[in-house]
Amino acid sequence: MLAIIQTELVKIASRPRSYIGFAAITIIVSIIHLAMAEDGISYLGFITQSFEQSFFMEGKILNGNLVCFIILQTLIIQVPLLVALVTGDLVSGEAASGTIRFLTTRPVSRTQVLLSKFAAGGIYTLLLLLWLGILALAGGLLIFGNGDLVVLKSDELVILQQDEVLWRFMAALGAAFVALLLIASFSMLLSCYSDNSIGPIISTMAVIILFTIIGTMDIPLFDKIKPFLFTTHMVVWKSFFDNPVPTTQIWQSMIIMVLHIAGFTCLALFHFNRKDILS
Amino acid sequence: MKKAVLAFVFFISSMHTTAQQAQEVLDGVIKNYEKVKDYQADVHIVADISFIRILPMNARIYFKQPDKMRIVSKGIAILPRQGFDLMYRSITDKNSFTVVPQGNELLEGVQVQVISLLPLSDTMEVIIAKFWIDPQRHVIMKSQITTRTNGTIAAAYSYGSFATYGLPDQMTFWVDVKKFKIPKAVAADLNNNEKKEQPKGKDPNKGKIAITLSNYIINKGVPDKIFQEK
Numbered sequence: 399m400l401a402i403i404q405t406e407l408v409k410i411a412s413r414p415r416s417y418i419g420f421a422a423i424t425i426i427v428s429i430i431h432l433a434m435a436e437d438g439i440s441y442l443g444f445i446t447q448s449f450e451q452s453f454f455m456e457g458k459i460l461n462g463n464l465v466c467f468i469i470l471q472t473l474i475i476q477v478p479l480l481v482a483l484v485t486g487d488l489v490s491g492e493a494a495s496g497t498i499r500f501l502t503t504r505p506v507s508r509t510q511v512l513l514s515k516f517a518a519g520g521i522y523t524l525l526l527l528l529w530l531g532i533l534a535l536a537g538g539l540l541i542f543g544n545g546d547l548v549v550l551k552s553d554e555l556v557i558l559q560q561d562e563v564l565w566r567f568m569a570a571l572g573a574a575f576v577a578l579l580l581i582a583s584f585s586m587l588l589s590c591y592s593d594n595s596i597g598p599i600i601s602t603m604a605v606i607i608l609f610t611i612i613g614t615m616d617i618p619l620f621d622k623i624k625p626f627l628f629t630t631h632m633v634v635w636k637s638f639f640d641n642p643v644p645t646t647q648i649w650q651s652m653i654i655m656v657l658h659i660a661g662f663t664c665l666a667l668f669h670f671n672r673k674d675i676l677s
Numbered sequence: 678m679k680k681a682v683l684a685f686v687f688f689i690s691s692m693h694t695t696a697q698q699a700q701e702v703l704d705g706v707i708k709n710y711e712k713v714k715d716y717q718a719d720v721h722i723v724a725d726i727s728f729i730r731i732l733p734m735n736a737r738i739y740f741k742q743p744d745k746m747r748i749v750s751k752g753i754a755i756l757p758r759q760g761f762d763l764m765y766r767s768i769t770d771k772n773s774f775t776v777v778p779q780g781n782e783l784l785e786g787v788q789v790q791v792i793s794l795l796p797l798s799d800t801m802e803v804i805i806a807k808f809w810i811d812p813q814r815h816v817i818m819k820s821q822i823t824t825r826t827n828g829t830i831a832a833a834y835s836y837g838s839f840a841t842y843g844l845p846d847q848m849t850f851w852v853d854v855k856k857f858k859i860p861k862a863v864a865a866d867l868n869n870n871e872k873k874e875q876p877k878g879k880d881p882n883k884g885k886i887a888i889t890l891s892n893y894i895i896n897k898g899v900p901d902k903i904f905q906e907k
Contacts, residue, residue, distance in 0.1 A: 445859050450758065451827050452852045452884060453726070456736070457753035546752035552859055557731040557753050641730050 399510060406518030410484060413491075419480035419526050426476070427469055427533045431541055434465050438542075445550060461545030462538030463563045467639065468550070469534040470570070474633060477574075478581040479603050480526065485519040486585035486599035489670065493593040499675050508671045512590075516663060519582040524575060531571050549639045556641050566643075570635040573652065577632035580655050581606070583662035584628075590666045590673065628658050699778035699792045703768050703808075705815035709843035710765065715741040715899040716844065719892045720748065724755040726884035728857035731755055738890070745904045757850040757886055759830055764820050767794055767806045779807070784818050787811050802826065814840050828853025839893050847889050854884045 410416050434441070438460040446455065489512070492498040502508055547563045549556040558566065581602065588598035609629035612620050624630045634651035637644050717740070723733045736750030744762060748754060767774065774794040782789050794806040802824050809819035816836055823829045830852050837846035 448855060448857055448859070449726075449728075452758055452854050453724075453729075453755050453886075454758050455753055456748045456756055457750050459753060548753065550859075553857060554728040554730065555857075557729065557755075559732060559752050641732075 399514060402506060402510060402514035403517045403521075406488070406514050407521060410488075410518055410522050413484070413487075415487070416484050416522065418483060419477075420529055422476070422480055423473070423526070423530050424533060426473060427530070427537065430469050430472065431465065431537060434460065434468070435541060438465070455548075458543065458545040459548055460542060461547075462535065462540070462542040463545060463547040463560070463567075464550075465538040465542050466535040466567065467547060469538070470530075470574075471550075471636075473530065477526070477530065478578060478606050478632070481519075481523050481578050481581050482585040482599055482602035482606070484522055485582040486589050486602050487595045488515045488519055488586055489589040489666075490592040490598050491589075491595045493675075494595050502675055508673075509667055512586075512667055512670045513663075516583065516586060516666075519586060520579055523578045523582050527571060527575050527578060531567070535567055547639070556639060558639065558641060566638045570638045573635040573638065573648070576652060576655050576659075577635065580628055580632065580658050580662070583659045583666070587662045587666040587669075590670045628655065631655050695778045696776055699776045699790065700771075702790050702810050702812050702815070703776065703792060705812070706810060706817060706843060707769055709815045709841065710769075712896075713740070713742070713842050713844065714896050715739075716842075716893055716895045717897075717899055718844075718890045718894070721889040721891075722754050722756065723887045723889075724884070725886070726755065726854060727881040728854070729755060729884075739899050739903050741899050741901070741904065745901075747904050749903070755886065756888075757830060757852050759822075759824070759827060763803070763822055763824070763830065764806075764808075764817065764832070767803055767822065768808070768817075773797055773801060774803075774806070782809065784809050787818060789818050816840050816843055816845075839895070842895060844893060844895070845890065847887065849885065849887045852884045852886070854882055856881070 442459055443450075446459075489498070492501055501511060504511075544560055546560050547558045549558060584605070585598055585602040588601050592598045606629060609627045613624055613627055613629050631651035631654045634648055634655075637648050637651075718738050720736050720738050721733060722736060724731050731753070734750055734752060734754040736748050736754050739745075739747045739749070746762065748756060774796055777793040777795055779791040779793050782791055788811075789809040790812050792808050792810060794803070794808075796803055796805075804823045804825060806822045807820065808817050810816070811818050814836065817834055819831075819833050821829060821831045830850060832851070833849045834845040835847045836844075839846070
């Protein structure tokens with residue numbers, strides 16, 4: 399099994415599109431770092447202007463932790479798309495290039511083939527997330543220094559002490575990893591149903607965008623739908639920056655996401671094992 | 678007619694006397710403050726504002742006459758914008774305010790004298806300032822300052838061993854706050870659809886900041902560079 403995962407990782411590494419995600423993250427994070435270094439104070443001034451007549455904040459507000467948090471908030475929609483770009487192609491890419499027949503004639507079961515692809519997709523996702531975390535947090539701390547984190551929300555501010563921040567970022571990245579695995583499993587499910595690369599990638603992106611739009615809009619009708627959208631639970635990483643941390647809500651969302659991953663993977667296995675490979 | 682004139686003269690002179698007495702009480706407070714050339718102290722800040730969630734914070738406060746003040750904290754601290762200096766500026770600026778005595782009151786078991794300051798110019802930031810002063814110790818027990826831009830800032834003070842300098846051990850500020858709302862796109866908070874519930878019994882339009890001061894070091898010198906470091 400390890401050998402198959404290794405082969406799948408080599409395949410991922412050999413595709414130029416696998417590096418698009420790393421390049422995009424590097425560019426976006428660098429741009430945000432640059433923008434915050436240049437205009438961060440005025441950006442924060444805009445946020446605090448509504449209460450600065452009554453109160454003032456003493457201390458270093460613009461710091462690496464805040465910039466990292468802003469980056470993570472900003473990239474919440476983009477990173478799943480970057481993951482789907484690679485994982486949506488894992489099965490259908492084989493079909494499109496005509497290698498799927500060869501793959502399924504090897505002396506390993508189709509289940510092992512698909513699970514190794516899923517594992518390789520998971521490792522790719524983890525690497526992408528770690529790259530984002532290192533670049534955003536380590537880069538941010540290097541440029542802006544350490545300090546208390548002001549968690550920006552549209553209707554309130556949560557101020558977390560510096561010592562409390564690192565474990566929250568680690569836990570948030572862990573939760574984000576589960577969320578991205580969900581996307582990987584969903585795109586792989588679609589990938590099993592398709593014989594071309596573009597279809598599953600675009601479909602995954604479309605579903606994410608659609609669900610995100612529904613989740614973003616404050617319309618009473620959508621409020622009833624939101625709990626059933628997996629994108630609603632994918633943002634659970636942000637809950638680690640609440641004070642106190644809503645553990646029940648986090649566990650609930652994590653369980654829902656794991657069930658989604660299991661469901662999508664089982665469905666993909668079911669279909670892939672029965673797939674009539676004609677190409 | 679004579680009686681009426683006499684009564685009027687008596688009324689005016691008594692008004693003048695009480696205003697003069699009130700000014701003397703204020704002068705006593707100013708005298709206390711003037712004993713302090715500089716000080717530093719540890720502060721413990723507890724902020725209770727509906728839209729800001731922050732844990733209590735420790736910091737150190739530095740003051741040097743006439744108006745240098747700096748708070749140094751390891752992290753982020755929330756403080757009232759015009760808590761410290763506005764009161765002092767109001768009572769020391771004798772040319773800009775009229776002193777209006779408003780009688781006596783019993784405040785936390787202390788007989789206090791209530792004095793209002795009315796600005797002489799209608800363009801001043803302060804609309805009215807009201808002080809509850811302990812005439813025995815020459816300290817302000819309570820203040821309420823209404824400003825044009827920041828609404829009303831109310832404060833209560835309690836004193837310990839540094840009352841002779843007019844320096845409190847505890848200050849509590851109540852400040853008017855507006856509703857906090859920033860565009861979701863600016864806060865990058867697109868997925869936040871939570872409806873925030875206001876805790877019962879709390880006024881969302883009032884923010885409270887309690888500051889406890891301890892370990893005062895008075896008139897031992899505070900280097901100027903502390904006020905320059907930012």
